[in-house]
Amino acid sequence: MKKFLMGNEAIAMGAIHAGVNLVCGYPGTPSTEILETVAKNNDGSIYVEWSVNEKAAMEVAAGASYSGARTLVTMKQVGLNVASDPLMSLAYVGVKGGMVIVSADDPGPISSQTEQDTRHFAQFAKLPVFDPSSPEEAYAMIGDAFAFSEEYGTPVLFRPTTRVCHGCASMEIADTKNVHKPEGFIKDAKWTIFPRLSYQNHIKIEKRNPILGEKLSSYRFNTVTGSGTKGIATGGISYEYIKEALGGCNAKLMKVSTPHPFPEKLALEFLRGLTEVMVIEELDPVIERELIFLCGKHHLNVTIRGKLSGDVMQAGENTVESVKSVLNGYLGLPAPEKSRFLPPLPVRPPVLCAGCPHRASFYAVKQAMKGQKAVFAGDIGCYTLGNAMPLDMVDTCLCMGADVTIAQGMQHIEPDVKHFSFIGDSTFFASGITGVVNAVYNESDITLIVLDNSTTAMTGHQPHPGTGRTMMGNITEKVSIPAILTAVGVKEVSVVNPFHLTEAIEAVKKAAAHKGVSAVIFRSPCIAVSKPVASYQVDSGTCAGCKKCIKEIGCPAISMDSGKALIEPSLCFGCSLCAQVCPCGAMKGVRYS
Amino acid sequence: MTVNCILSGVGGQGTVLASKLIAQAAMDKGQNARTAETIGMAQRGGCVVSHVRIGDEIHSPMIPKHSADVIIGFEPAEAVRCLPYLKKGGVVVVSRKAIPPVTSSLGNSSYNGSEMIAYLQKEVARLIVVDGEKISKDCSSAKVLNVALLGAACASGILGLSMDELKNAISKRVKPQFIEINSKALEKGALAAKMTVPHHT
Ligand code: SF4
Ligand code: SF4
Numbered sequence: 001m002k003k004f005l006m007g008n009e010a011i012a013m014g015a016i017h018a019g020v021n022l023v024c025g026y027p028g029t030p031s032t033e034i035l036e037t038v039a040k041n042n043d044g045s046i047y048v049e050w051s052v053n054e055k056a057a058m059e060v061a062a063g064a065s066y067s068g069a070r071t072l073v074t075m076k077q078v079g080l081n082v083a084s085d086p087l088m089s090l091a092y093v094g095v096k097g098g099m100v101i102v103s104a105d106d107p108g109p110i111s112s113q114t115e116q117d118t119r120h121f122a123q124f125a126k127l128p129v130f131d132p133s134s135p136e137e138a139y140a141m142i143g144d145a146f147a148f149s150e151e152y153g154t155p156v157l158f159r160p161t162t163r164v165c166h167g168c169a170s171m172e173i174a175d176t177k178n179v180h181k182p183e184g185f186i187k188d189a190k191w192t193i194f195p196r197l198s199y200q201n202h203i204k205i206e207k208r209n210p211i212l213g214e215k216l217s218s219y220r221f222n223t224v225t226g227s228g229t230k231g232i233a234t235g236g237i238s239y240e241y242i243k244e245a246l247g248g249c250n251a252k253l254m255k256v257s258t259p260h261p262f263p264e265k266l267a268l269e270f271l272r273g274l275t276e277v278m279v280i281e282e283l284d285p286v287i288e289r290e291l292i293f294l295c296g297k298h299h300l301n302v303t304i305r306g307k308l309s310g311d312v313m314q315a316g317e318n319t320v321e322s323v324k325s326v327l328n329g330y331l332g333l334p335a336p337e338k339s340r341f342l343p344p345l346p347v348r349p350p351v352l353c354a355g356c357p358h359r360a361s362f363y364a365v366k367q368a369m370k371g372q373k374a375v376f377a378g379d380i381g382c383y384t385l386g387n388a389m390p391l392d393m394v395d396t397c398l399c400m401g402a403d404v405t406i407a408q409g410m411q412h413i414e415p416d417v418k419h420f421s422f423i424g425d426s427t428f429f430a431s432g433i434t435g436v437v438n439a440v441y442n443e444s445d446i447t448l449i450v451l452d453n454s455t456t457a458m459t460g461h462q463p464h465p466g467t468g469r470t471m472m473g474n475i476t477e478k479v480s481i482p483a484i485l486t487a488v489g490v491k492e493v494s495v496v497n498p499f500h501l502t503e504a505i506e507a508v509k510k511a512a513a514h515k516g517v518s519a520v521i522f523r524s525p526c527i528a529v530s531k532p533v534a535s536y537q538v539d540s541g542t543c544a545g546c547k548k549c550i551k552e553i554g555c556p557a558i559s560m561d562s563g564k565a566l567i568e569p570s571l572c573f574g575c576s577l578c579a580q581v582c583p584c585g586a587m588k589g590v591r592y593s
Numbered sequence: 594m595t596v597n598c599i600l601s602g603v604g605g606q607g608t609v610l611a612s613k614l615i616a617q618a619a620m621d622k623g624q625n626a627r628t629a630e631t632i633g634m635a636q637r638g639g640c641v642v643s644h645v646r647i648g649d650e651i652h653s654p655m656i657p658k659h660s661a662d663v664i665i666g667f668e669p670a671e672a673v674r675c676l677p678y679l680k681k682g683g684v685v686v687v688s689r690k691a692i693p694p695v696t697s698s699l700g701n702s703s704y705n706g707s708e709m710i711a712y713l714q715k716e717v718a719r720l721i722v723v724d725g726e727k728i729s730k731d732c733s734s735a736k737v738l739n740v741a742l743l744g745a746a747c748a749s750g751i752l753g754l755s756m757d758e759l760k761n762a763i764s765k766r767v768k769p770q771f772i773e774i775n776s777k778a779l780e781k782g783a784l785a786a787k788m789t790v791p792h793h794t
Contacts, residue, residue, distance in 0.1 A: 004613075004617065004620050029632060110633060111633030168629075169625075240653050240654070243653075320653050324657075339677045342676060342677070343708075343709075345673060346704045347696050347697075348639055348670075348696070349639060350637040390699060460632075551699065555695075556695050568692075570735035
């Protein structure tokens with residue numbers, strides 16, 4: 001049947017049709033919709049979970065694959081760093097049921113900390129990797145990936161990029177699904193990794209990979225088309241940009257859909273008769289290096305150009321225009337038209353939503369620490385946006401969970417400065433807890449602020465252990481954050497609603513005064529998972545036009561109009577923070593009945 | 594024939610749904626469609642752009658610069674920001690109402706959108722300005738701006754889709770209780786387009 005699917009939905013549907021038995025992952029843009037789509041289309045035969053983090057997901061899936069199940073693990077590229085410990089060993093141990101690990105890369109980057117390239121991870125772990133160039137191809141390829149994984153008893157990586165994940169296309173999908181019945185776990189020495197076994201398996205992997213490369217040379221999505229003496233090599237979404245930029249030009253073009261093991265045989269055929277190759281790919285020059293290596297190995301006199309030669313930009317994502325300018329210099333194709341000159345535009349960075357509880361939490365800490373030297377270590381989530389003016393409450397952000405530990409490191413060097421760490425509820429469960437144990441054990445003196453908004457907001461509101469809801473639709477025990485903190489030895493723990501501003505400020509002051517590890521849990525739901533109870537309006541007769549509401553809290557619903565504050569009714573969530581900040585009492589709340 | 598359409602606005606305005614409606618309507622007619630969306634951090638009140646492409650010979654999910662037949666701007670400055678994508682002679686449908694970003698409220702610049710509308714009037718051959726605020730009021734819903742703008746774009750003829758085809762798509766993609774007000778907003782948007790007098794004649 002014909003369907004209009006997002007790349008991530010296509011991957012999910014492809015996995016369902018391939019008979020996947022278990023799907024797990026951790027939310028991360030641009031990968032999140034894959035698991036959500038499986039859950040939405042689950043007839044009950046597939047086990048689906050948001051795991052607590054990517055490492056847990058990888059291990060859960062590995063166990064199921066040991067038992068013969070077909071498994072899919074989803075994460076974004078930086079999640080693969082977290083899961084790399086099980087991944088590296090799993091590459092040696094292997095699997096029984098097909099196991100596909102989706103790690104979505106993010107050229108740009110558009111919503112990530114790094115522009116790392118999962119294809120390198122595949123080379124590093126010596127694992128096969130599939131790299132789809134479009135949503136349709138992703139749908140077809142995921143089934144191939146399962147079959148390949150099972151045939152060779154190895155986990156395989158699957159690496160779409162943002163434009164494939166979040167691009168939608170009309171495509172033909174199957175009406176029926178394969179049924180895969182797991183055999184169950186069969187005890188065998190091969191499942192227990194020991195140095196001796198690792199040595200033997202290492203030899204096997206090194207022997208296997210060139211054979212896989214040979215086989216992949218005839219894989220249906222690794223292609224060579226066109227003719228000429230100047231070639232173009234590519235992979236992923238860049239292939240589509242090149243097709244578009246080439247227009248009618250029939251240049252010799254190689255598309256590499258399995259960057260590792262590299263399809264050497266196909267590449268040699270491609271290189272035959274060429275004098276030059278331009279490699280256009282995103283992130284790292286992976287295909288480019290492979291071709292340079294191949295030319296050296298086979299003494300081929302072909303010039304390989306790309307990122308390393310400075311012909312293609314080193315960072316950021318490709319576009320049809322960027323490809324056109326490369327091909328203009330290389331093949332003499334028409335250059336892209338010059339972009340028009342635009343008038344100065346208002347800058348519009350992302351901001352915390354109107355009514356976001358994080359705004360109140362940051363503001364409370366800021367008020368409590370007024371006049372004192374304090375450092376605020378932040379973390380990954382919507383609350384990273386607390387760095388923007390006027391809040392300016394995020395001094396560092398590194399990776400999931402690092403707020404707790406970065407603050408400790410700073411505190412050891414500057415013990416007289418007050419150190420705060422801000423962590424969201426989902427991040428706390430994912431990788432915050434060990435950091436808190438570290439702080440307690442090593443007698444650190446930090447104040448932990450847990451921003452508990454009952455969801456994983458940034459990635460689109462997924463449940464987590466604190467919400468008591470699972471992806472199987474079950475209601476389970478809510479894991480309690482204050483109970484965990486108390487259990488690991490945090491002596492000063494309080495739970496406060498950040499919109500009760502006076503109380504919130506007092507709680508922060510008390511926690512900050514405590515010697516040792518202390519914690520304030522700010523509990524108030526994200527606006528996306530709650531309903532507004534009121535709406536606020538400015539009484540323009542009372543408003544003095546002091547702009548305090550804007551300068552102190554920066555709610556996007558408030559702007560100035562003819563010298564008075566104005567609240568945009570379609571944005572206001574009625575959180576009351578502005579009313580608590582306004583010195584004139586100009587903000588009037590109207591409660592919904 | 595290919596149709597390239599850009600929808601640009603501010604996170605939370607419903608650009609993604611509008612792009613899905615266009616794609617759905619085109620697909621129902623047996624055409625192929627591709628879209629690309631902004632999902633993630635930018636959705637929190639930042640600039641969001643959706644690309645919709647209809648036709649068979651389409652590769653890139655993103656519309657190349659100078660190739661959009663129409664830009665549907667949910668906000669004046671966001672429409673201007675996307676002008677580099679517009680084809681010569683292309684159509685711009687824009688909502689009159691500005692959404693000032695926090696950065697401009699914090700500073701002393703008073704952005705209200707009128708200078709952006711004036712710029713569009715100067716630069717764009719076929720401009721349709723929609724009073725989204727009034728339509729929202731008439732429909733008593735702040736959430737119908739997206740569909741009202743779609744109605745205006747549809748009436749301009751540039752999408753190659755009929756009102757009925759879009760209504761059909763709405764009935765497939767929108768929750769049953771909201772179908773009626775969305776259809777109403779679609780009509781009102783179309784009316785606004787019909788009342789726009791071409792100024793470059
Ligand atoms: S989505 Fe929720 S947590 Fe994120 S900025 Fe908006 S209100 Fe805050
Ligand atoms: S009550 Fe005030 S601070 Fe809260 S959302 Fe409305 S305008 Fe913004």
